[in-house]
Amino acid sequence: MAGKCWLTCLANLHPRIHLPNRQTCTIGRSRDTKIKSKRCSKSQVEVLADYTTYTLTVHQVGPNASGVNGTSLLYGNTAQLKHNDILEILQGEYHHRIEFEPPPPPPVPKEDNQTNPTTTVNSEMPRRKANTDLKRKSPDSEERDTGRTKRAKEQKGVPGWEEYDNGDLLVLNKDMEGRAKIACYDVDGTLITTKSGKVFAVGYDDWKILFSEVPGKLKQLHKDGFKIVIFTNQAGIAAGKHTVEGIQKKLSAIFDKLGVPVQAFVSTGKGSYRKPALGMWDFFKDKANGGVTVDMKESVYVGDAAGRPAEGKKKKKDFSKSDRLFALNADLNFFTPEEHFLGYKTQAFEMPEFDPRDVDDSLPMFDPSSTKVPKHKVEVVVCVGYPGSGKSFLASTYFTDHGYIQANRDLLGSWQKCISAMEKSLQDGHHVIIDNTNPDAESRKRYIDAAKKFKVPVRCFVFNLTKDHCRHNNKYREFSGTDHSKVSDMVYNMYKSRYEEPSLKEGFDDIVKVNFIPNFRKKKDEDLYKMFLLEK
Ligand SMILES: Nc1ncnc2c1ncn2[C@@H]1O[C@H](COP(=O)(O)OP(=O)(O)OP(=O)(O)O)[C@@H](O)[C@H]1O
Numbered sequence: 001m002a003g004k005c006w007l008t009c010l011a012n013l014h015p016r017i018h019l020p021n022r023q024t025c026t027i028g029r030s031r032d033t034k035i036k037s038k039r040c041s042k043s044q045v046e047v048l049a050d051y052t053t054y055t056l057t058v059h060q061v062g063p064n065a066s067g068v069n070g071t072s073l074l075y076g077n078t079a080q081l082k083h084n085d086i087l088e089i090l091q092g093e094y095h096h097r098i099e100f101e102p103p104p105p106p107p108v109p110k111e112d113n114q115t116n117p118t119t120t121v122n123s124e125m126p127r128r129k130a131n132t133d134l135k136r137k138s139p140d141s142e143e144r145d146t147g148r149t150k151r152a153k154e155q156k157g158v159p160g161w162e163e164y165d166n167g168d169l170l171v172l173n174k175d176m177e178g179r180a181k182i183a184c185y186d187v188d189g190t191l192i193t194t195k196s197g198k199v200f201a202v203g204y205d206d207w208k209i210l211f212s213e214v215p216g217k218l219k220q221l222h223k224d225g226f227k228i229v230i231f232t233n234q235a236g237i238a239a240g241k242h243t244v245e246g247i248q249k250k251l252s253a254i255f256d257k258l259g260v261p262v263q264a265f266v267s268t269g270k271g272s273y274r275k276p277a278l279g280m281w282d283f284f285k286d287k288a289n290g291g292v293t294v295d296m297k298e299s300v301y302v303g304d305a306a307g308r309p310a311e312g313k314k315k316k317k318d319f320s321k322s323d324r325l326f327a328l329n330a331d332l333n334f335f336t337p338e339e340h341f342l343g344y345k346t347q348a349f350e351m352p353e354f355d356p357r358d359v360d361d362s363l364p365m366f367d368p369s370s371t372k373v374p375k376h377k378v379e380v381v382v383c384v385g386y387p388g389s390g391k392s393f394l395a396s397t398y399f400t401d402h403g404y405i406q407a408n409r410d411l412l413g414s415w416q417k418c419i420s421a422m423e424k425s426l427q428d429g430h431h432v433i434i435d436n437t438n439p440d441a442e443s444r445k446r447y448i449d450a451a452k453k454f455k456v457p458v459r460c461f462v463f464n465l466t467k468d469h470c471r472h473n474n475k476y477r478e479f480s481g482t483d484h485s486k487v488s489d490m491v492y493n494m495y496k497s498r499y500e501e502p503s504l505k506e507g508f509d510d511i512v513k514v515n516f517i518p519n520f521r522k523k524k525d526e527d528l529y530k531m532f533l534l535e536k
Pocket of ligand 1: 388410
């Protein structure tokens, strides 16, 4: 972990600025930065250093663009910078280097569950009409993609492996004979551990069988009529940290050592093949078990990402719950490696805070339940809610039916355009709903002021969902193929840090809470929604 993070001015105009761990700092026109240009706001960017991941989250607050490594950032957008990245406080001007001290350790090939800090630029308020600057891939990622495509083609050399969905899924022994009883396993931390003793493998040879009991147990199960099937997340491949051949050779070597026939599925990215989502399981059931129906009562799934809490200093908590949730989604009997191989009694575990199976549809849509829509002859409704809280869903399925014009920054491009759309609609005598996240008083004030200018009442509708519920909705949106850019966890943290509880003092005529009332058009949408889609 870094001990310090510095913002170092490349023009050497001022002493370097210290950025404390996990504290939001505002950078802009100030004595500290010696920036005098009025184009630079006093609050041009908000930055948040994270010493554990060696990353700096930058959120642009000022109206003029800032820049990151030559790429423009726009109002409301965020970027994640790593050690030695350059922040241009105004795009093309006031270049500052991000320096962690001591610097991050050099990258080594790692297992899937480790992420290397890489610079990413995201729209905080995810854009449907994406800014092309933000969409453009960094030269780095282009190199990685090209490399990956090439490697994917070259991988034919590793016997038995095939690639599906442009390399999102790798399958070993797809046509292996089907069986009804399936013993499924995760790999890292379940069948193997590192030889080096490090948490993450150093190279593809850094592995050994986890428990001496593993090969015998697998052989016995195979003899008893079980098919041995592996489901492993290896998003390090898409991230460019692993090669396809490297992982395939490593896995094939592990299976040779186990001495039992194995069928394997590898999810290489972050999409719907990644556990706990069921992409790999569905592929296995539908296309790789020779048409044999799985006996769900007898079949088992074993994995170490089981949500077990820490045991004092003896054992860290599990890094994720994805194996347990994958088994739950698939309706498979789940065991930890210790329970399965060593005969431990059921181990304690924690479930995620948000359980999609428990969404309560008995609540009233609004609190107070007597809330009228519309309430006034012409009015403005300002939404407040995390990305994925359902603002657009409610605006388009409910408010527009009641004659509201929906103003959404992702669609229109800027809050200024939302104001113009709002003013035009009010002039034409239409209600307006402002469908943006609006976490703080400052972002809401613009709409309140514009409504007051037109002497029109303005109400605030606050979406009453937890952060994890909204993260779930966001994943659901991703998997259901909606045209919406991905929203990262960083954006959720940023919303949380900026959030100010709406108050009547801001000028609202009323504040209403909006409950999440599930409303699905198709059974398959509901089925997907009710699965665990988050890993923790
Ligand atoms: N009441 C609901 N019933 C079923 N699905 C819903 C409901 N509300 C939202 N969803 C689904 O949840 C996902 C997120 O909803 P939506 O896009 O409306 O969120 P949002 O608050 O507008 O997000 P953002 O601020 O990121 O644009 C979508 O896939 C949407 O279909």
